Amino acid sequence: MSFESYPPPFRNLLQPPLSSPAQILDSGWGALNSDPIPVVDLQCLELGDCKLLEEPCKQWGLFRLVNHGVPESLLSQAQDYARTLFSLTFESKQALITSPLSYFWGTPALTPTGAALSAEKLQNINLVEGLNIPLSQLPRFQTDDPRIASFWYVILPSQFCFTLYPKLFGSIFKYITTLHIGSWEQYGRHLARIGRTLFKGMSTSLSLDPIEYESNLSESTGLVRVYRYPHWPSKYKKENKSAWGMDVHTDSSVLSILNQDEVGGLEVLKDNQWFTVKPIANTLVVNLGDMMQAISDDEYTSVKHRVKVNEYRERISICYFVFPGENSVIRSSNYKPFTYRDFQEQVQKDIKTVGYKVGLNRFKLRDAC
Numbered sequence: 552m553s554f555e556s557y558p559p560p561f562r563n564l565l566q567p568p569l570s571s572p573a574q575i576l577d578s579g580w581g582a583l584n585s586d587p588i589p590v591v592d593l594q595c596l597e598l599g600d601c602k603l604l605e606e607p608c609k610q611w612g613l614f615r616l617v618n619h620g621v622p623e624s625l626l627s628q629a630q631d632y633a634r635t636l637f638s639l640t641f642e643s644k645q646a647l648i649t650s651p652l653s654y655f656w657g658t659p660a661l662t663p664t665g666a667a668l669s670a671e672k673l674q675n676i677n678l679v680e681g682l683n684i685p686l687s688q689l690p691r692f693q694t695d696d697p698r699i700a701s702f703w704y705v706i707l708p709s710q711f712c713f714t715l716y717p718k719l720f721g722s723i724f725k726y727i728t729t730l731h732i733g734s735w736e737q738y739g740r741h742l743a744r745i746g747r748t749l750f751k752g753m754s755t756s757l758s759l760d761p762i763e764y765e766s767n768l769s770e771s772t773g774l775v776r777v778y779r780y781p782h783w784p785s786k787y788k789k790e791n792k793s794a795w796g797m798d799v800h801t802d803s804s805v806l807s808i809l810n811q812d813e814v815g816g817l818e819v820l821k822d823n824q825w826f827t828v829k830p831i832a833n834t835l836v837v838n839l840g841d842m843m844q845a846i847s848d849d850e851y852t853s854v855k856h857r858v859k860v861n862e863y864r865e866r867i868s869i870c871y872f873v874f875p876g877e878n879s880v881i882r883s884s885n886y887k888p889f890t891y892r893d894f895q896e897q898v899q900k901d902i903k904t905v906g907y908k909v910g911l912n913r914f915k916l917r918d919a920c
């Protein structure tokens with residue numbers, strides 16, 4: 552572990568990792584069968600079995616996705632690039648990661664331009680660093696650094712790759728690209744495809760109006776957040792201080808799709824009980840966000856979740872988020888009509904003034920409470 556790669560306020564909290572047994576990712580049906588988290592098979596959904604979404608979306612607001620069609624090598628390749636990128640010094644990350652990408656730390660709450668919302672207004676600093684990648688703005692991105700460019704390419708939907716390839720990348724990157732383009736360009740496409748299929752299944756299951764279905768999920772809003780959580784030294788544990796990578800929250804998205812490495816730390820709340828979402832090889836984790844709860848008129852749940860930092864090892868996770876079109880109006884009987892833009896503005900205001908996100912309750916009709 553290199554201390555220089557961490558934001559200065561994290562450094563005096565860290566100490567060299569204690570040796571820990573190598574962790575091996577659980578895999579196979581045995582691991583899935585002994586796990587309380589519900590499992591959804593994307594292939595069954597593609598064949599039209601939308602009923603299988605009901606219990607996970609209503610009772611949990613979260614499920615594990617299998618048979619998602621993303622090659623395992625692509626999932627781990629993205630994690631490897633993220634690890635390399637975060638191992639750059641803090642100062643290089645600040646200098647190299649420029650608009651439309653952004654580098655943030657201490658909180659996952661960002662302004663619309665991707666900057667971290669002022670940490671002193673937040674209740675707690677979270678032990679997390681992140682890279683924010685708004686997919687539709689990639690054509691503006693330019694860098695010659697092959698480490699960033701190659702990570703970048705993993706995420707990029709294919710149409711952008713081909714348009715930008717000649718303009719953006721230097722000769723080293725061109726070489727790397729030639730070797731890997733076939734697999735890298737698939738990553739962005741796969742996540743958009745999965746989001747689309749899931750939302751279609753949910754809309755069918757909820758009998759949503761097809762016109763609402765079109766406007767409530769806007770692929771052009773898709774963004775990727777890449778996170779690194781440092782390990783948490785045991786001396787702090789002895790002092791009984793708690794350490795969170797991310798405080799309890801709900802996502803503001805329609806859907807969030809998570810690719811996590813083997814370290815683990817994600818927990819979800821169901822019926823007042825916290826459950827660990829342990830890493831299982833070749834599975835993705837899907838969260839329903841606030842927009843999905845509103846679209847479904849509270850039939851589905853925007854799940855409360857949090858991330859604990861690991862005592863021994865840093866963790867990488869990569870999350871794809873998709874939202875409604877900024878100006879498309881969400882109409883449901885429990886909420887006053889609002890757009891995602893209204894919602895975001897309210898969230899930003901609440902974080903600045905009260906220190907946390909109030910969320911959907913701001914839009915709930917009184918009679919519906």
Ligand SMILES: O=C(O)CCC(=O)C(=O)O
Pocket residue numbers: 659776778797802809811817856858868869870
């Ligand atoms: O890193 C994770 O496991 C979860 C990230 C998350 O909850 C978020 O980005 O909203």
Ligand SMILES: [Fe+2]
Pocket residue numbers: 800801802856
């Ligand atoms: Fe989240």
